[in-house]
Amino acid sequence: MDFPRDVTAMRREFHRFPETAFLEYRTAAIVAKRLSELGYTVKAGPEIMHMDGVRGLPSDQAFTAAKEAALQAGADERWLNRMPGGQTAICGELQRGPGPVLALRFDMDALPVHESQSEQHPPNTQGFSSIHPGRMHACGHDGHTAIGLAVAEKLAQPDARWNGTVRLIFQPAEEGGRGAQPIVASGLLDDVDIFLASHLGCQLPSGQIALTADGFLWAEKWNVTFTGRAAHAAMCPEEGRNALLAAALAVAGLYALPRDGQSDTRINVGLLQAGRTRNVIADRAYLELEVRAASSEGLKRLTEGARRTLEGAALTQDVNVEIDLYGNTISAQSDPAIMTRLEKAALATKVGTIVSNWPIGGGDDATFMMQRVQQCGGHAGYCLIGADIAAPHHSSLFDIDENALERAVRLLAAFVEDAA
Amino acid sequence: MDFPRDVTAMRREFHRFPETAFLEYRTAAIVAKRLSELGYTVKAGPEIMHMDGVRGLPSDQAFTAAKEAALQAGADERWLNRMPGGQTAICGELQRGPGPVLALRFDMDALPVHESQSEQHPPNTQGFSSIHPGRMHACGHDGHTAIGLAVAEKLAQPDARWNGTVRLIFQPAEEGGRGAQPIVASGLLDDVDIFLASHLGCQLPSGQIALTADGFLWAEKWNVTFTGRAAHAAMCPEEGRNALLAAALAVAGLYALPRDGQSDTRINVGLLQAGRTRNVIADRAYLELEVRAASSEGLKRLTEGARRTLEGAALTQDVNVEIDLYGNTISAQSDPAIMTRLEKAALATKVGTIVSNWPIGGGDDATFMMQRVQQCGGHAGYCLIGADIAAPHHSSLFDIDENALERAVRLLAAFVEDAA
Amino acid sequence: MDFPRDVTAMRREFHRFPETAFLEYRTAAIVAKRLSELGYTVKAGPEIMHMDGVRGLPSDQAFTAAKEAALQAGADERWLNRMPGGQTAICGELQRGPGPVLALRFDMDALPVHESQSEQHPPNTQGFSSIHPGRMHACGHDGHTAIGLAVAEKLAQPDARWNGTVRLIFQPAEEGGRGAQPIVASGLLDDVDIFLASHLGCQLPSGQIALTADGFLWAEKWNVTFTGRAAHAAMCPEEGRNALLAAALAVAGLYALPRDGQSDTRINVGLLQAGRTRNVIADRAYLELEVRAASSEGLKRLTEGARRTLEGAALTQDVNVEIDLYGNTISAQSDPAIMTRLEKAALATKVGTIVSNWPIGGGDDATFMMQRVQQCGGHAGYCLIGADIAAPHHSSLFDIDENALERAVRLLAAFVEDAA
């Protein structure tokens, strides 16, 4: 497999082969191979991911299928074999004499979204839409991975002006907020002095850079199961315990949880599967939901309300309810030192207007990495790189202004070089 | 494959291998083979099923898999090949000189219900529970098929006292109400003088026979799809059009449709599948529901209300809704002539106390056969054969009192013989 | 006040002055005066009503206002004074030698319904619509009272052919099912040999008489209060506990309680009052509801579901819920002896075709009287007297075919005379 080197071409290649959380085998193998070729010391899999307590891992069958597909798509088997059980993180490290340890984070995973077939959708008109039905890079991580590799190449040039250690971390499973914690648990962040994570888009227009001091949402992700009793829906509906109806009443109640005057909040039930067949009272309903809030207090109020709502709906229909915590993300604050360094880089490279405090309105589990770096005495930051988008993040028509890719590469390289 | 001949043993064999609507390949092949061995002229597949307009057929892949499984379970390949594309009806015919054409209907399909693992559940303790996870004979059709074969054997005895033509119809896909109409469309009922369909259980206790003049519910079965717009649930929930929430509000509204003072009614949403992943506003929701009423006017009121409820819920969330009619059943009235003949048979065989007008509270698409027979000048009837049940029809703990099987065989044979 | 004697004219007079439960002061005073003039021995108030445990009585202020209004509308003060505290029952008794004690029940109360202003509504075109905004005879009790007085007059004629004792009971507060029990508690039914209650309309067409052996619904009537916590809806909605939302979710859940395959059911929330002002989270919601079922087992299932639904909704919003039993009605069976006697009367008077087992689909607390008579060894029955209606009972356009009034008078008089 001959992988392109132009950042846009790379992004399109990644876009064509979307891989969802913990199944980024092809993507990770390409990243590892390229970093290695560029002279980086590459770590992969268990070396940099400790998986204790990771929730929602795909099945062994899914791992095998993903590896097999990656192999057929030309991925290097040696790298695939270094990433057992969904441990698809890759880290490339380069050293140039003494100096600080500087880490950048890039996420690689795609989403279970079905890419639009519209003729207006650029990936279709330009021939790089997803080859995997039901999976799509609908959040821009294809661009992130491409940017990471382009930055890697730039920093590996002999004339790149930096000293110390550069560590480029390619993270799986940002969606669902589960990939960062295993990397933190491996200790990879413990000696980092300067950490920066970034994201394209997020409604920041092309040509702008947001120094984002805070604005992450705290989140919990729950899997919920209602269990009732089946019965013939016509002959004896009164014998049933309707899990589907309990779920429906719960959904109505969950979205109706009060807005919070002290803390922005979010709630979403993104998946609901209930019942088996038309003429049987449904005895099972399964929901996947998330609650988010701008503060941990706000999240506490919201989770309490959500729990009561689920239990109340269960009581109503005399069914059981089981709530499993599937994942969580925390908020974090960017250090002013990082924001200042980034501002310098932006001014030096002229890649965009600087905006302060653009609300992220979402979450990114890079916050676990930021927290760890700060706990160990380093400084951490997060920034948004403006990119016009064709449709909202996670929608089937999502696409980014590819002009932002090159700008991002220049900005991040300059950040490492501490451009003045 | 050596299939047993005892009615109870047959029922248990059928119970072990449940096959859902239009996939009754193994069952039908066994039935065909046995009828043929008993001297019946056997018709199968396209000869007796005209499939124009049949809704909700399984996929070709499902047909292939079902045939393959039947083959491995010992079914006769020649019969399997005569039933392409889900045309799994079988009809055995025997003639004895001049006389009326007399038809009995037996249904063969199982349900997508997961059989209980309970140690109290007789199929478990006695070793005949379903070998197919997620499928179960939870309505007694295993018993019906066994009764049909035992009646076939009895009527084929030289000493059986009847004249004319006996036609034993083994119907697929009674669940969902889709198997009878294609058989009617083939013309198989057009020359029938006397028609009887029967059902075990239905809350009628063992030892009772119900002459049921009416009491069927009219029904419509709908597949409903809400289509909205996906969006990142945290960054821009306001950009989404929430199909899952629309479905939940619709479900609450559907069950709340008014009870009807003039007509008993039922409504059930038996399946709901919505969304893909937690942090995306769900852009699609799919429901399978049925509405039933004791009169066509009542059904009209209820379907109008259901339609408004679905459209209202869609409007609320600014999503589209598509309503597809998947199937329907009609009511029918048993002819007094048939009921009188059945009463004679019951008295003669002493198989049970006779009860009049037991409410069925459900539907059976045998009513399409009854209607056709009556339209062509014949007489038709429907009866319930009492059988204690361990749990409601369609529940995972459903089981019938097997003592009812032999009684049913004697009753139906005596009905054919016009016992006096 | 000069009250008319023609049954239609009387009905219209009563229609103009509707009085709701336990406030039928004018109506009762007119009835008492007329019965007295006709020679009946009249009992009123505490003599024939024992009020222990009566629920939902109006306030003393309401009693005073109703009496005052009755007085101004020409009611006789002496009779008003014999009916303190809502004890507005009247009983007229006439004796003619030895013979059975025969009692007829007539109910007098109106409903809190606002009569239609439509120009098509006969009470408007013919000038007898309600003079009290918000109150209306929307169930036909105006007709019942008029029939009672006309029957009284007929039976008081010298040529009326009957022996024994006739007792004409004019009952308050049938709506809500609260007026009959206090009369039963007074002992007024204990020596009755033959009891008949009747109702106009109930979807039985003019010219038909229904001998109704059963078909009453069991019922419970509840008053429900949710209590939460107020808060500024914009500044701190998260501090509130939303009683109004709890009530709304409860209402959706209540109507959605499962239909019952063994027993016809009804549920209605007829009143909901919640909150005070727009920008405050509502801290209180009050509901009045009723649940009904064709069997006591069905009612038990339904009330259990309703209780769970109310508690589940309260849990969802973290509010308290209080459920008060306001009233209940029972079912009853008419004695064949009564139905036979009524059939004879109908045949003799030719007032209508006889229908059996017309479903009432509602309730009438005359069932408490029927039960008491039967417990004491007498016979009791209930019948419907067909009358075309312009709109459903309890609707603001309700009106009855007045031709039914005279037919009812003849039928009931003939029933007393035991016409052959």
Added chain:
Amino acid sequence: MDFPRDVTAMRREFHRFPETAFLEYRTAAIVAKRLSELGYTVKAGPEIMHMDGVRGLPSDQAFTAAKEAALQAGADERWLNRMPGGQTAICGELQRGPGPVLALRFDMDALPVHESQSEQHPPNTQGFSSIHPGRMHACGHDGHTAIGLAVAEKLAQPDARWNGTVRLIFQPAEEGGRGAQPIVASGLLDDVDIFLASHLGCQLPSGQIALTADGFLWAEKWNVTFTGRAAHAAMCPEEGRNALLAAALAVAGLYALPRDGQSDTRINVGLLQAGRTRNVIADRAYLELEVRAASSEGLKRLTEGARRTLEGAALTQDVNVEIDLYGNTISAQSDPAIMTRLEKAALATKVGTIVSNWPIGGGDDATFMMQRVQQCGGHAGYCLIGADIAAPHHSSLFDIDENALERAVRLLAAFVEDAA
């Protein structure tokens, strides 16, 4: 009537006599009398309120009752007579030579909240709780009015150091956002150079002053009526069109409208009244609701969603829905010039720590005054004066730290004097 002069005593007097929107007769008369005694030129009623298009005015009966109660509570009849038809605004003006026109706004109305009877509630323990059941100063306007009078006295002192014109505006009906627009329409703000409105509490602790540049929510207030069809709930529920159920489904849907990633939002249904009696399908439901958002675009999205939700719920139940716009408030931005002047005053008087950009999270129709002043070339501002509160605004246990009153008086007087 001898009204106290101490600011705390005044606040308590106003607290005892709460008067709701457009009925502040006693309060306004007291204010007018005192301003007049202090030498202010007082305008009242129609002079400073143009009522065209004002929504939600109380009835003439309510005006009469409020005036009568004010009269009995000692209010001066001459002032009462100058405020016909709810025109209860008062403006006191004082001139001292040339200089800018400077206006302060104080609001006077109470809420339809029932004051807590708790023994922990200071108004109870100290004897100044509301004498009017169902009405309460639960938002601090009693304090505002008292502050306004104390400021008036201070500025009227000979030694007060200011020039120009001071205009103290006492506004009715801030709750519901209806009192400011009629005052603006009268032209009273057109020549104002410097305008300041303020509010106590709003979760800002005692001892802090918030210079609030923005943070108001845009709002619309709607009155909604569902009209269906009544029917007997047991005999013929299918004939009804259930307005109460439509309202309940609407309420669930309204609270569930999506949170907005670009704009904080609020929604509240604060009043719901539906149906008349238990056994009638409710033919009418009435709701009072408000929607708010941090931007006009956010408000547009939310109102569109609310409209669809109401119409969808109506469609579901086949009822009509009527939506009336009752009121609206706009956002506004404080001018930096005003904030600077206020900061100087706060520093000079040492009344509290200065906080920037405290989120108001609510609305105040003083924004209409701010907008008008700015349109005419003046400068306008809004500030929050910290005051610990015992319970949230609008709750029945609301109470403020009275120490804030004197601080507010000093701050506002210093603001007028332009303290340096």
